[in-house]
Amino acid sequence: xxxxxxxxxxxxxxxVGRVNCYLLTGDPLTLVDTGPNSxxxxxxxxxxxxxxxxxxxxxxxxxxxxxHMDHGGLLEIIGRRSGAEIAAFAPLVPWLAGYTASATxxxxxxxxxxxxxxxxxxxxxxxxLVATAYRGYGSKSDVSRPLADGDAxxxxxxxxxxxxxxxxxxxxLVFFEEQTGLLIGGDHLIGHISSNAIVTRPFGGPVxxxxxxxxxxxxxxxxxxxxxxxxxxxAGHGDPVTDHRALIDERMRLHERRAAKIMAMxxxxxxxxxxxxxxIWGNVAVTQxxxxxxxxxxxxxxxxxxxRVAEVNDGRVTRFRTT
Numbered sequence: 278x279x280x281x282x283x284x285x286x287x288x289x290x291x292x293v294g295r296v297n298c299y300l301l302t303g304d305p306l307t308l309v310d311t312g313p314n315s316x317x318x319x320x321x322x323x324x325x326x327x328x329x330x331x332x333x334x335x336x337x338x339x340x341x342x343x344x345h346m347d348h349g350g351l352l353e354i355i356g357r358r359s360g361a362e363i364a365a366f367a368p369l370v371p372w373l374a375g376y377t378a379s380a381t382x383x384x385x386x387x388x389x390x391x392x393x394x395x396x397x398x399x400x401x402x403x404x405x406l407v408a409t410a411y412r413g414y415g416s417k418s419d420v421s422r423p424l425a426d427g428d429a430x431x432x433x434x435x436x437x438x439x440x441x442x443x444x445x446x447x448x449x450l451v452f453f454e455e456q457t458g459l460l461i462g463g464d465h466l467i468g469h470i471s472s473n474a475i476v477t478r479p480f481g482g483p484v485x486x487x488x489x490x491x492x493x494x495x496x497x498x499x500x501x502x503x504x505x506x507x508x509x510x511x512a513g514h515g516d517p518v519t520d521h522r523a524l525i526d527e528r529m530r531l532h533e534r535r536a537a538k539i540m541a542m543x544x545x546x547x548x549x550x551x552x553x554x555x556x557i558w559g560n561v562a563v564t565q566x567x568x569x570x571x572x573x574x575x576x577x578x579x580x581x582x583x584x585r586v587a588e589v590n591d592g593r594v595t596r597f598r599t600t
């Protein structure tokens with residue numbers, strides 16, 4: 278089978294829409310990401326594979342770009358049916374093996390963080406129920422090939438270098454083919470939307486673990502990617518990115534503008550992160566409370582690192598003020 282990369286667009290139940298999975302024909306026959314755990318996604322994936330003369334049972338390697346359920350929900354089914362080697366970020370291995378407990382701990386962490394930063398209890402409760410309902414779109418999986426930053430990985434008859442690019446999630450991996458400049462990027466860099474730097478419980482950490490700073494990690498990851506010579510980035514959603522430096526520069530400007538906007542809002546009074554989110558996004562800060570909270574906290578972290586703002590904790594909630 279000729280070595281090629283084919284994009285398979287798989288439906289998801291999430292606002293982000295379809296997710297891109299990539300079939301790399303060649304030895305080993307490889308699928309990068311799987312789509313969510315749903316009958317519709319599985320049917321669409323099988324149809325997409327069949328269009329290239331491939332069945333799930335033919336797959337030899339399945340590679341996960343990161344832990345989010347729209348990318349890895351079908352791992353267990355595909356692994357069982359194909360017997361393929363499953364490759365994922367090494368620290369993610371126990372998380373995937375104990376998926377239900379891992380997802381529960383992640384949700385508990387998120388609920389505690391929301392309460393700390395001013396999200397009302399009734400909203401936290403409702404969002405907790407929604408998160409539990411959505412959990413079925415993910416799945417557990419055994420990983421037979423743990424991956425680390427700098428590893429060499431053969432996919433579809435082509436040679437890639439594994440690069441850890443945390444930020445959107447702590448487990449984000451991208452795969453670089455130096456010969457062509459191709460980067461299989463997952464959600465690290467998406468053309469039509471800015472990837473959320475979602476506050477995520479550290480691997481193996483307790484519910485009361487210190488809050489990570491994912492936007493700080495993401496900015497560092499973007500700078501590392503900007504320095505690379507790339508011909509094309511195959512994104513986890515939407516079309517390929519053909520000018521990664523211009524897009525990254527625009528993302529950096531966006532983060533600076535949002536940090537400045539938050540700084541201006543804090544100039545008159547201390548506010549919680551949820552209050553800031555409400556002033557920026559209105560009712561979306563209720564329906565998407567955790568995503569908007571993560572967004573605000575990320576930009577607060579930029580300002581904290583520059584000593585432009587400070588935290589004020591009254592023992593119940595955290596507010597932020599200018600210095």
